[in-house]
Amino acid sequence: MHCEGRLFKLEIELVPEPLWGRSLYHYLSREEWRSLRDFVAREEGEKCYICGSTNGKLELHEFWKYDDENHVQELAGVHLICELCHMIKHIGYWCYTENGQMSLRRRGLSREDLIKHFCRVNNCSVEEFERHEKESLEKWMERSKHRDWRQDLGRYKSWMRNHINTVTWTKRDPIGDRDMRFQKF
Ligand SMILES: [Zn+2]
Numbered sequence: 001m002h003c004e005g006r007l008f009k010l011e012i013e014l015v016p017e018p019l020w021g022r023s024l025y026h027y028l029s030r031e032e033w034r035s036l037r038d039f040v041a042r043e044e045g046e047k048c049y050i051c052g053s054t055n056g057k058l059e060l061h062e063f064w065k066y067d068d069e070n071h072v073q074e075l076a077g078v079h080l081i082c083e084l085c086h087m088i089k090h091i092g093y094w095c096y097t098e099n100g101q102m103s104l105r106r107r108g109l110s111r112e113d114l115i116k117h118f119c120r121v122n123n124c125s126v127e128e129f130e131r132h133e134k135e136s137l138e139k140w141m142e143r144s145k146h147r148d149w150r151q152d153l154g155r156y157k158s159w160m161r162n163h164i165n166t167v168t169w170t171k172r173d174p175i176g177d178r179d180m181r182f183q184k185f
């Protein structure tokens with residue numbers, strides 16, 4: 001996975017389609033999610049984990065690792081990141097779905113703003129962004145072909161103590177769930 005292109009500080013992370021709607025964000029209640037946010041903020045401070053920005057709204061993002069041989073998705077970390085870094089993470093939603101494009105415009109932002117942020121944080125060219133985006137989309141397509149991914153919440157499992165029934169819940173087909181379709185792309 002590290003042989004293609006260079007490694008960026010800020011990378012696109014597209015969640016494979018079969019795993020949409022399967023995340024701590026969806027498993028936890030809003031209240032639990034907020035207390036996870038407070039916990040992370042206390043541990044790491046109110047700043048973007050990636051670019052260090054303290055401006056604007058900071059949002060929790062789940063950083064996943066993929067074992068492409070055994071098809072395991074592992075939750076490697078949950079960190080606060082700024083709005084622009086977060087949009088890069090889920091650029092599939094913001095730039096490749098109608099809802100995302102509309103919401104982006106509503107926030108007064110454009111795809112160019114996202115690219116500019118990516119290039120500034122990574123100190124790279126637009127061509128490098130384009131190559132990275134293309135590779136990410138290809139990887140996403142490849143991973144989405146595999147239907148049964150196993151999920152490992154790692155050290156965040158303890159946040160699931162009130163959700164014994166979540167296992168059955170996660171087995172629901174995310175494709176049939178319209179609301180969730182584009183949540184984490
Ligand atoms: Zn940032």
Ligand SMILES: [Zn+2]
Pocket residue numbers: 060061062086089090
């Ligand atoms: Zn996220």
